[in-house]
Amino acid sequence: MSPSAFVFVMAAVLAAEPVDTGVHHACVVLHPTAGNKIEGTVHFEQIAKDVRITGRITGLSPGKHGFHIHMFGDCSAPDAASAGDHFNPGHADHGGPQDRNRHVGDLGNIEADKDGVANFSLVDDRITFDGPASILGRALVVHEKPDDLRSQPSGKSGARLACGVVGIGEPKE
Numbered sequence: 001m002s003p004s005a006f007v008f009v010m011a012a013v014l015a016a017e018p019v020d021t022g023v024h025h026a027c028v029v030l031h032p033t034a035g036n037k038i039e040g041t042v043h044f045e046q047i048a049k050d051v052r053i054t055g056r057i058t059g060l061s062p063g064k065h066g067f068h069i070h071m072f073g074d075c076s077a078p079d080a081a082s083a084g085d086h087f088n089p090g091h092a093d094h095g096g097p098q099d100r101n102r103h104v105g106d107l108g109n110i111e112a113d114k115d116g117v118a119n120f121s122l123v124d125d126r127i128t129f130d131g132p133a134s135i136l137g138r139a140l141v142v143h144e145k146p147d148d149l150r151s152q153p154s155g156k157s158g159a160r161l162a163c164g165v166v167g168i169g170e171p172k173e
Ligand SMILES: [Cu+2]
Pocket: 066, 067, 068, 069, 070, 086, 141, 142, 143, 154, 157
């Protein structure tokens, strides 16, 4: 084989190599809405068919706080109303993370300790990084009150205390 033919063949082989453009890690930096001091960082990592959600959020009142993916990655309004409703591509009812009938964005609650700090690690089997249930570009919202996992349309979780956009994270391997 001539050198130029070899280069041609190698270029064809490299071009045919499947390129994995899939996202396996996403990251959210939470910013407080007007009038409070909630801050935090949350990571989403694909593990087989599930997504592990880990994070640390500070400035909360002790106890449970609703924790959802909302439709729009727009945290610009002072009360984060611009993020829209719960992310619900399947037109389901509001529910808890263990329910089959739930919004894709229904991640339930996080719980803050007496110092107002929530350290958590959850696993969810509905959110994804591609296809119709992809959370990329949408918003993560932390609420004032617990999500009761039942009431429509959003679990009576009250005001939005912090909001952040779900961004593509650096691969962790
Ligand atoms: Cu919410």
